[in-house]
Amino acid sequence: MKTIRAIQFGPMPRPRVLAKIYRREPADVVIESSSDTLLKNIGKVIKKYIDLMNKYGFHRFSDGAYWSDDILTPIARGIDNISINGLVRFYDNNFFYRQPVVEGKIKSKTPSGRVVANLVSRILKSADIDLSKNIDKISITVPGPFTFYYRSLISTSYYSNPYSFAKDYMYNVLLREIEYMEKQNFRWIDIHEPELAKRSLDIEENKAINLLKDFISVLNKEINIFIIMYFDLNLKILEALSRHIEENNVYIHIDPISKPEALYYRKRKQLKVTNLSIGVFDSRNTKLEKYIDISRKLRSVLNRVTADNEIYLSHNAPLEFLPEVIAYRKLRIISRYTDKLNLRLKNRE
Amino acid sequence: MDANRDIKLPILPTTVIGSYPRPRWLRKTIKLYRQGRIGEKDLNEAFNDAVTSVVREQEIVGIDIPSDGEMRRDEMVEYFAERIEGFKFYGPVRVWGNNFFNKPAVVGEIKRTKSITVDEFLYLNEVTTRDVVKFTITGPYTIADWSYNEYYRDKIELASKIASIINQEVRELQDNGAKFIQIDEPALTTHPEEVEWAVDIVNEVTKGVHIKLGLHVCYSDYITLSKYFDRLKYDQLALEFANRGFRDLDILKKLNDIEIGLGVIDVHNRSVEEESRVERAIEKAMKYVRPEKIYINPDCGLKLLPREIARRKLQVMVSATRRLRGVLAKKGYSYIVL
Numbered sequence: 261m262k263t264i265r266a267i268q269f270g271p272m273p274r275p276r277v278l279a280k281i282y283r284r285e286p287a288d289v290v291i292e293s294s295s296d297t298l299l300k301n302i303g304k305v306i307k308k309y310i311d312l313m314n315k316y317g318f319h320r321f322s323d324g325a326y327w328s329d330d331i332l333t334p335i336a337r338g339i340d341n342i343s344i345n346g347l348v349r350f351y352d353n354n355f356f357y358r359q360p361v362v363e364g365k366i367k368s369k370t371p372s373g374r375v376v377a378n379l380v381s382r383i384l385k386s387a388d389i390d391l392s393k394n395i396d397k398i399s400i401t402v403p404g405p406f407t408f409y410y411r412s413l414i415s416t417s418y419y420s421n422p423y424s425f426a427k428d429y430m431y432n433v434l435l436r437e438i439e440y441m442e443k444q445n446f447r448w449i450d451i452h453e454p455e456l457a458k459r460s461l462d463i464e465e466n467k468a469i470n471l472l473k474d475f476i477s478v479l480n481k482e483i484n485i486f487i488i489m490y491f492d493l494n495l496k497i498l499e500a501l502s503r504h505i506e507e508n509n510v511y512i513h514i515d516p517i518s519k520p521e522a523l524y525y526r527k528r529k530q531l532k533v534t535n536l537s538i539g540v541f542d543s544r545n546t547k548l549e550k551y552i553d554i555s556r557k558l559r560s561v562l563n564r565v566t567a568d569n570e571i572y573l574s575h576n577a578p579l580e581f582l583p584e585v586i587a588y589r590k591l592r593i594i595s596r597y598t599d600k601l602n603l604r605l606k607n608r609e
Numbered sequence: 610m611d612a613n614r615d616i617k618l619p620i621l622p623t624t625v626i627g628s629y630p631r632p633r634w635l636r637k638t639i640k641l642y643r644q645g646r647i648g649e650k651d652l653n654e655a656f657n658d659a660v661t662s663v664v665r666e667q668e669i670v671g672i673d674i675p676s677d678g679e680m681r682r683d684e685m686v687e688y689f690a691e692r693i694e695g696f697k698f699y700g701p702v703r704v705w706g707n708n709f710f711n712k713p714a715v716v717g718e719i720k721r722t723k724s725i726t727v728d729e730f731l732y733l734n735e736v737t738t739r740d741v742v743k744f745t746i747t748g749p750y751t752i753a754d755w756s757y758n759e760y761y762r763d764k765i766e767l768a769s770k771i772a773s774i775i776n777q778e779v780r781e782l783q784d785n786g787a788k789f790i791q792i793d794e795p796a797l798t799t800h801p802e803e804v805e806w807a808v809d810i811v812n813e814v815t816k817g818v819h820i821k822l823g824l825h826v827c828y829s830d831y832i833t834l835s836k837y838f839d840r841l842k843y844d845q846l847a848l849e850f851a852n853r854g855f856r857d858l859d860i861l862k863k864l865n866d867i868e869i870g871l872g873v874i875d876v877h878n879r880s881v882e883e884e885s886r887v888e889r890a891i892e893k894a895m896k897y898v899r900p901e902k903i904y905i906n907p908d909c910g911l912k913l914l915p916r917e918i919a920r921r922k923l924q925v926m927v928s929a930t931r932r933l934r935g936v937l938a939k940k941g942y943s944y945i946v947l
Contacts, residue, residue: 273702273703274703274707274709276701279707279709282707283707286706286707287706287707329703329705329706329707346852346877347705347877349799349828352799352800354704354712354754354755354796354799355703355704355705356704356705357705544757545757545758545759546699546714546757546759547714547757547758547759580702580703581702582702583699583700583701583702583712584700585699585700586699586700
């Protein structure tokens, strides 16, 4: 039996110490800032978090995305023909992001692209972290093409549908980020795609998945692509992903917590993806999970979806929706539960 | 509403949604209190003085129905959760930018052990020179949606329990002389699949209440909300329109007999509106709603604006409204009954 691993993704809750710093220098400034003090201060927070993730034994994790108010703004600021508008609710959360406005054909502002990866790299270098031991575990957080499109205000006739936008976003923006990541020895990119999880999605699944498939085929196989879907569960998309994407370096994350009934919407047929991450720990409720409940949930998910290669356990959506103290308690439970599960599987062999 | 039939207001009465910027000295006083350098008595005195001050400020500007500016409340959900048994706070969560709120968690059976806001109302009622004030209460659905539910089976059960508590509170306010209470439900359309039952929960609050009740819903999907106008047991709906550039105003024709509290001031923008823009917005609304069914207010609470800008925005709102009153007077509209 293969080993199940604990993983983390996405922005972490902002600690008070960082909130204090951002009161003096807003997170917006970080993107352009060359202030060593600011980067070092963020670096201190990241170091503490990474040390803890290593202590808990997480297989891979994000850098905590402490450098931004939301996942869209930094990358949006690095793209030509995008401006930043007012605050808009992020899906059904009491959490708001600044809405990008797409005003024309998009491309990276700098010839080399690399907004987010460069930022993370600079912060990590300014922190007292042993990068040689960590760089292959740390993921870079970016919004996916469909989430970016649907969370933006499209005020140009240049993009009449999500597909043409997604293509430009993937090749003109994401590809640059990924190329830079490779040079810096990062191995994981987390593409946040809550939009793909929506059952009410009005895009054609195959068209969307084929675009992703073509994009993945041009990427270096050393880079692991983590497609992270949350806030809902769309089995049609999952089915399309299972049919069309078989690359070993692609990981699919699903959220069976936000709409548990969605697991049973389509005919009962077990889907199989190459690598699967299951978000069985609730990142939108402070209640700490009991092992028995997690086991039950996990069984019901695995009856519907499984993986050829790796299976990961995680939280369902980013942990930034929780108070910091609870987010860390949940991470500890994820890690302990995973250890316990592996022990049980090993004993069964 | 019968209790209010003797209260006359000018046509297009002006009011606020609720919160108003805290005076700088009050913020300093709160800080001193949190540092343990002053006691509760001093803090309460400061709150009272702040209420007197901002009520007077609204009255000087010409607001017909002032509020207490929610001077005593740090945050609309947190304030109620702190005063209802069964809630617990684990720490702040971010709402946007670098702004946090103490999102409460429901960890046990929730109970109202004493009145939550009656003293606040009584003080406001005492210091105003107006015949009527607006008093705001956070609605049950929003409290449920902005809390973590660790205890109840589901959100419906939790929201229903909170609705019963809020209803008790509203009835006690009614008994103490409140004439106009606004229930704030900014979360009402956040989960479109829940609106169907959320409307029933929000209506629970109105049971046994005979005074004027408003419902404030902002930054929301008004197309979804408009499908439920017929089912809402409220006298008035206070909606935000300035921030959305007065789009969706045509939903007002579905209001039937419900009044509109028309949001004409953008509270998320520091630039002060042109009077002509406010006038045009009111005129546009009058295409869909009779003038005697329109109240004029900002989009939402003003607390995040600098105080001077909030005051100037209200001045513009009042001034534009007064100009239109002149026009309406010639057509025979001069006052309404609350």
